Amino acid sequence: MVERPRHPKKDIERFMRSAEARGWRFVKGKKYYKGLCPCGVHLHMVHLTPSNPRYLANLVHRCSRLDCWCLEVIMTNYFLRLECEAPDADVATIEADLDTIADAFFDVDEVVDQDIAVDLSSKTVIFSLNVEAASEVRALEAGLGAVRTALHVAGSGTPGWEDHYRMLRQEIEADPRRAVRA
Known part of the structure; x- marks a missing residue:
């Protein structure tokens, strides 16, 4: 954290x-x-x-x-899969951004087991990660924050970076076997 x-x-x-x-x-x-x-x-x-x-x-x-x-807080491990699309970017731009996005994404401390996949034909970047949180809402906040941070770094902090990559899909799944009492 x-x-x-x-x-x-x-x-x-x-x-x-x-x-x-x-x-x-x-x-x-x-x-x-x-x-x-x-x-x-x-x-x-x-x-x-x-x-x-x-x-x-x-x-x-x-x-x-x-x-x-x-209440006793029970922290649960959540698996998130977040898909972003870059409809206006060309393939070369996505490839150029990928290293910067990956470096920033793997540096985020709030999430673990990060992975990135890219489908250049559909211009889609898929972020997979695990988050330990008290609720799905908190897990999604942490996951989206990690993805936004990575995409922002790739945009070099310029205005309009959020228009470059658009969120397509958000999936979240709890793993109750890895729940921890806090």
Whole structure:
């Protein structure tokens, strides 16, 4: 998992680490972190510079009242197969992009057992990967993020890179035999 920036207050950082162990995810904003629960229903803001001395106690109380806070999170291995098409690209461009896409795709830490196949006749790139996540939604987010990162790198960060490769199909399959309690 990608390391997020640490919270400047140590006690709040400890709370966030504890929440992450329960499956929560935090995304840093300008003045706060957005805390997303594993069930995908709840969202809590965690301020960077809280002025209330009881801020942490109130935050812990609000979160501990949620049903998903008390649930045991079961991480499941998901297999994803994502197909992208480059309808406007010529075969030479796809071949040229392939090394850059593959290098970036294999460097992503959130996914494992990555593989790429290309069908030059249909101008289709097929990404296969495994993701360990608490839900199909989280697995798909991680998988799509890995693919978008790889395609973005191939587009060299230029505007319109997402128009160059268009998502065709997304398949996801859980492997409950590899479920892990977190």
